[in-house]
Amino acid sequence: MTAKEKMTMTGLLLAAAAVLLIAPFIGIERITPAAMMEGESVVREIFWRIRVPRVLVGFIAGASLALSGMAFQAVFRNPLATPFTLGVSSGAAFGAALYMKLGLAFGMAWLSGQSISAFFWAAVSIALVYGLTKVRRGFSTATMLIAGVAINFFFSSLILFMQYMSDFTQSFRIVRWLMGGVETIGYSSIWTLVPFMAAGVSIVFASLRELDLLSLGDDIAAGRGVEVKRTRRRIFIAASLLVGGVVSVCGPIAFVGMMAPHICRLIVGERHARLAPASFLFGGTFLVLCDTLARTVIAPAEIPVGVITALLGGPFFLWLLLGGATEKSLIYGRESV
Amino acid sequence: MTGSPILEVGSLGCSIGRKRILDSVSFAVGRAEFVSLIGPNGAGKTTMLKCLMKILPFDGGAVRINGIDLHLLGQKELASYAAYVPQADSRYLPFTVEEFVMTGRYPYLSPFTACRASDRSAVRESMELTGIDALADRRMAGLSGGERQLVMIAAALAQGAEMMLLDEPAAFLDPGHERSVMRLLREINGRLGTTVLMVTHDINRAILTSGRVLVLDSGRLEYSGAAVDLISSGVLEKIYRREFDCIPHPDAGCDIIVPDVIEYDG
Numbered sequence: 001m002t003a004k005e006k007m008t009m010t011g012l013l014l015a016a017a018a019v020l021l022i023a024p025f026i027g028i029e030r031i032t033p034a035a036m037m038e039g040e041s042v043v044r045e046i047f048w049r050i051r052v053p054r055v056l057v058g059f060i061a062g063a064s065l066a067l068s069g070m071a072f073q074a075v076f077r078n079p080l081a082t083p084f085t086l087g088v089s090s091g092a093a094f095g096a097a098l099y100m101k102l103g104l105a106f107g108m109a110w111l112s113g114q115s116i117s118a119f120f121w122a123a124v125s126i127a128l129v130y131g132l133t134k135v136r137r138g139f140s141t142a143t144m145l146i147a148g149v150a151i152n153f154f155f156s157s158l159i160l161f162m163q164y165m166s167d168f169t170q171s172f173r174i175v176r177w178l179m180g181g182v183e184t185i186g187y188s189s190i191w192t193l194v195p196f197m198a199a200g201v202s203i204v205f206a207s208l209r210e211l212d213l214l215s216l217g218d219d220i221a222a223g224r225g226v227e228v229k230r231t232r233r234r235i236f237i238a239a240s241l242l243v244g245g246v247v248s249v250c251g252p253i254a255f256v257g258m259m260a261p262h263i264c265r266l267i268v269g270e271r272h273a274r275l276a277p278a279s280f281l282f283g284g285t286f287l288v289l290c291d292t293l294a295r296t297v298i299a300p301a302e303i304p305v306g307v308i309t310a311l312l313g314g315p316f317f318l319w320l321l322l323g324g325a326t327e328k329s330l331i332y333g334r335e336s337v
Numbered sequence: 338m339t340g341s342p343i344l345e346v347g348s349l350g351c352s353i354g355r356k357r358i359l360d361s362v363s364f365a366v367g368r369a370e371f372v373s374l375i376g377p378n379g380a381g382k383t384t385m386l387k388c389l390m391k392i393l394p395f396d397g398g399a400v401r402i403n404g405i406d407l408h409l410l411g412q413k414e415l416a417s418y419a420a421y422v423p424q425a426d427s428r429y430l431p432f433t434v435e436e437f438v439m440t441g442r443y444p445y446l447s448p449f450t451a452c453r454a455s456d457r458s459a460v461r462e463s464m465e466l467t468g469i470d471a472l473a474d475r476r477m478a479g480l481s482g483g484e485r486q487l488v489m490i491a492a493a494l495a496q497g498a499e500m501m502l503l504d505e506p507a508a509f510l511d512p513g514h515e516r517s518v519m520r521l522l523r524e525i526n527g528r529l530g531t532t533v534l535m536v537t538h539d540i541n542r543a544i545l546t547s548g549r550v551l552v553l554d555s556g557r558l559e560y561s562g563a564a565v566d567l568i569s570s571g572v573l574e575k576i577y578r579r580e581f582d583c584i585p586h587p588d589a590g591c592d593i594i595v596p597d598v599i600e601y602d603g
Binding site: 077206207208209212213215216217218219220222223224225226227228269270271 | 387390391392411412413414415416417420421422423428429430431432433436437440441443444446448449493496
């Protein structure tokens with residue numbers, strides 16, 4: 001690692017630590033460290049039962065989404081490939097909503113059934129979108145985005161249908177959850193998220209060299225010794241775990257998965273050994289910041305954090321699509337088959 | 338051919354969809370041979386290289402590399418025996434030149450180990466041999482076609498394989514870069530003893546650079562023999578369905594093809 005790289009990584013680490021330490025104090029109820037010391041029970045309650053878990057959920061969600069976005073971008077070799085644009089978020093959302101609607105109550109060991117359902121449908125939508133891009137040999141940006149849009153529509157309409165069939169309260173719950181938010185009470189959401197994140201993150205971090213090679217193209221990767229199909233499947237499973245876990249708890253949060261890895265690529269370069277930890281830290285930090293903004297900007301009311309990321313992400317997406325990406329992007333012409 | 342062949346291909350067949358791309362192709366390549374593979378567009382040349390690298394599955398016959406059946410070779414092991422340089426295209430490539438060449442060391446690295454000194458020196462040596470050391474920190478995306486091709490070969494070289502499969506390594510290059518790529522391949526072949534199997538459309542280059550030429554047409558092997566006998570064999574007229582004019586090369590002594598005059602007789 002060069003000195004400059006070390007500094008950048010340290011900077012990201014410090015920023016993450018600072019945000020994690022400071023964010024819990026900010027909100028409608030201003031909490032000062034002094035107040036905490038004095039031991040007011042209400043303040044402590046807000047701090048430990050609401051703020052800290054919320055910040056942690058935000059960080060885990062942002063980091064997971066960023067990492068899954070990075071993995072998609074490498075495998076699809078396109079900066080516009082993200083959980084959201086590929087329709088994977090919608091798939092996961094459908095899985096989670098289906099579980100909510102049917103009032104199912106299964107789980108495996110300590111894993112939540114809602115997350116498992118989200119994971120499963122995330123995996124299904126990845127298989128769909130990847131299959132669609134492969135049908136038309138070669139994978140142009142257009143094919144990929146159109147496949148993503150199609151899958152988005154498909155799952156969104158299924159979600160709408162379920163909402164239509166639901167009663168008023170259930171329907172409101174689904175709508176609010178679909179806006180994407182990281183608010184939580186207590187630590188149960190964190191325990192739901194952690195196994196999915198841990199599994200997904202370990203797989204991604206064990207595949208950094210493969211991600212490097214897949215971003216060069218399947219033929220070059222295979223020529224260097226990557227078992228392309230098996231690796232791709234493994235990475236898709238990891239991404240489904242990350243997206244499924246987050247979406248089942250927080251709802252679909254748009255664009256973190258696109259912005260974080262893209263910005264990190266500009267800061268630390270394109271090798272995944274740097275890009276993965278950078279995206280992880282940046283994504284987590286970024287979502288916690290967005291959420292802090294979400295709960296203060298129109299206080300005492302709160303905006304769902306998904307609304308903020310979507311507001312920021314829309315223009316960013318357009319910038320990528322309309323040319324900001326042409327110079328440094330992964331957008332390819334047709335792949336020679 | 339000395340010793341056991343490094344590559345043995347026995348009645349290799351490959352279909353994509355319902356189309357038969359390769360049909361019962363058999364040949365062998367000896368150690369340190371320089372072999373050119375020529376043939377009309379769509380003859381199956383690229384498909385053959387991809388089958389040999391297990392990028393495409395083949396559905397008939399057997400391939401043995403270093404005497405080991407291709408089906409029994411893991412991808413990493415295969416990559417340590419054979420390196421592949423695909424056809425040049427305009428795809429975006431990430432990384433700097435040095436990072437890209439380092440990807441050639443993949444077969445020797447496990448997920449959590451850092452690059453060792455031996456990997457670094459392999460990278461340095463192949464960058465020196467290909468003459469791209471000055472480009473080390475340049476971005477792949479900013480290279481010219483000629484530079485990019487040299488880097489692709491450098492990365493394949495860093496792979497440390499005994500055999501290199503190249504798909505039209507000099508296509509689209511200007512005559513200056515074409516010559517540097519060919520010189521480099523001759524040097525890799527002569528000095529390092531690396532076996533070279535190269536797909537090309539340049540018949541004269543195949544005659545003048547390689548020891549042996551394989552000719553593929555519609556998925557069938559039509560010729561396998563010494564490069565100097567290619568023209569006299571008459572196979573070219575058959576597969577390209579046209580006549581060729583030949584003259585002796587002033588230095589090499591063997592016949593080469595001269596471009597024909599195209600007249601407009603309207």
